[in-house]
Amino acid sequence: MKKQITFSIFITMLLLTACQERTTQQIIKLTNPSDFDRVDEPIVLARNIFTIKDIPNKNCIVLDKDQRAIPFQLDDLDEDGQWDEMFLLVDLKKKEQIDIIVMWTDQMSNKQFRQRANVRFANKAGDKILNDVNRLRSTDTKLSQAEFQMEGPAWENDVVAFRNYFDARNGIDIYGKRTKEMILHKVGINGQNYHQLDDWGMDILKVGTSLGAGAIAISSGDTLYRVDLPETSTYHLLVNGPLRSVFDLKHHNFKIGDHQLNINHRISIWGGAACYKSSVTIDGLQGNDALVTGIVNLHSDTYIEEKADQYLILATHDIQAEDQAALGMALLAKSKDVIDVSEAPKEGSGIVSTYLLKLKAENNKPTNFYFYAGWATQDKGYTDKSYFMKRLKKDAMRWSRPIIIK
Structure with missing residues (x-):
């Protein structure tokens, strides 16, 4: 007061x-x-x-x-x-x-705003914040667990949290949250097991070798390339709250076929949203090269594809959270950017168990999409698929009809 x-x-x-x-x-x-x-x-x-x-x-x-x-x-x-x-x-x-x-x-205000968005990338002990770090080149989770607090950079708001496996897997995972407070500073620290339900929430997604929760790949010809081992791959923090946080995952000289790409995957998250936004800019595209993202389907055998205003919604809803609760996941992208929807194989050496959304990409022009998660343990409404879809459709209308600024 x-x-x-x-x-x-x-x-x-x-x-x-x-x-x-x-x-x-x-x-x-x-x-x-x-x-x-x-x-x-x-x-x-x-x-x-x-x-x-x-x-x-x-x-x-x-x-x-x-x-x-x-x-x-x-x-x-x-x-x-x-x-x-x-x-x-x-x-x-x-x-x-x-x-x-x-x-x-000219007068200084000491007004402080509540932290509603946050990015954290720290060493294993959690006592050193990392920036401009090179991605590990292994696919062994034991190595990333030994190196980083949450196996890589993580981002959150007062609704949900995500993390990126900062190695050649380059997948994205979901932390379900049961609190509006920022929690990443204590996840996986001092014996805390984020695979078990805690007061703040837990890791709710099994990713495996899928794209998980909106990770990216490149399609060229008939081949789908996981963005795994470019010449260099780095993390760079741009903004960290209090309302919005933004960082870049940069991939330099990523070889596909007979050419190389430079890829910048900018991720942003802000308070109050059940999603994060990806803005992917690529240089070096040729022919029918396209951007691909996806949703893991290890525990779901059906996807929903609907158009809402200017957006296409690709969604799943099933008992697919690690605590056996209902979990809705969705990608929203502008319909004009969508090439097709497909499904990766259930097994194999590449990207598997993923509903794939292929998007148009132009050199040095960002392609944008949103990834959503709705966890019934946090909000019982998400037990109902129609509740999840209604929220997605409303946001599709929001992004289609921006606030008029004058």
Whole structure:
């Protein structure tokens, strides 16, 4: 309460001085075009939307019409030393238009926002955070377990968490969560077994040699290539909360057939979402090369393929979580980007036990898709397939009809 009062006093002082030279404000209008409420809507405001000069020398506060602080962060995604995007999470009722006030000031605010997104990549002991690390070239889980806290980088929000096996398997796994708190700092530390249900949740997915929860591969001709052993493969953190976290998995000189690709797999996650977003940019594509992603089907024999607005939904729903609970998993991609849906073999030396989504890819142009997980142990609604599908369709409509920004 004391912090709230202190911040309220600070805002009052700012408003009293708003007409003076040291404080400048700009009103941004946000309009929800949908016939349903949009909660925790991710809003990205590009730097060039702001008309004020000398932004780098100013501190920022964002308020609603009632002078309540709106959580935000300023992200430097191109790492040129200046932020590129302001990221916010806002609530809008159906067809609602709201004004947000962005105030740039010389005065410093000590306002701290709750951590709702997080990335963690640490050594086995968990006492050293890693960045710009080279991927292991083995496929032996014992080696990755001995090297890294969770076998590789992990990312979470207040709904769900994921991890990447940072070796030649390059699969993606799911941690089901039973808390809104950030938990990755304690997963697998000091004897904690994430394969058993804990107060925070557990590892809920069997990945094997599938693509798991949205890992990537490349299709060229009749061959499907796991992105396993490029010349170099690295992890690089860009942004770590409090509302959105972003990192890159970079693959340099990945050989397919008679040519090589450079692949950047950018992963982002934000508060309130049951998903993460992949943005994959490739250089060196030839002929009919395509991007492929997928959903493991070790415990599901049926997939759902539906169109919703501008998106195609590829989903499964079954008793397929490791705690024997219902688990829904889904990929959402723009229908115009989808080439086809297929199924990998059940066994063999390559990618197996996966429903595959093949996507168009152009050189140096990002291809985007979302991966969703709904675990019934966290939310009993996910026991019902229709509950899961309804949520997916609503998000397909959200991504098809972005918030109007003026």
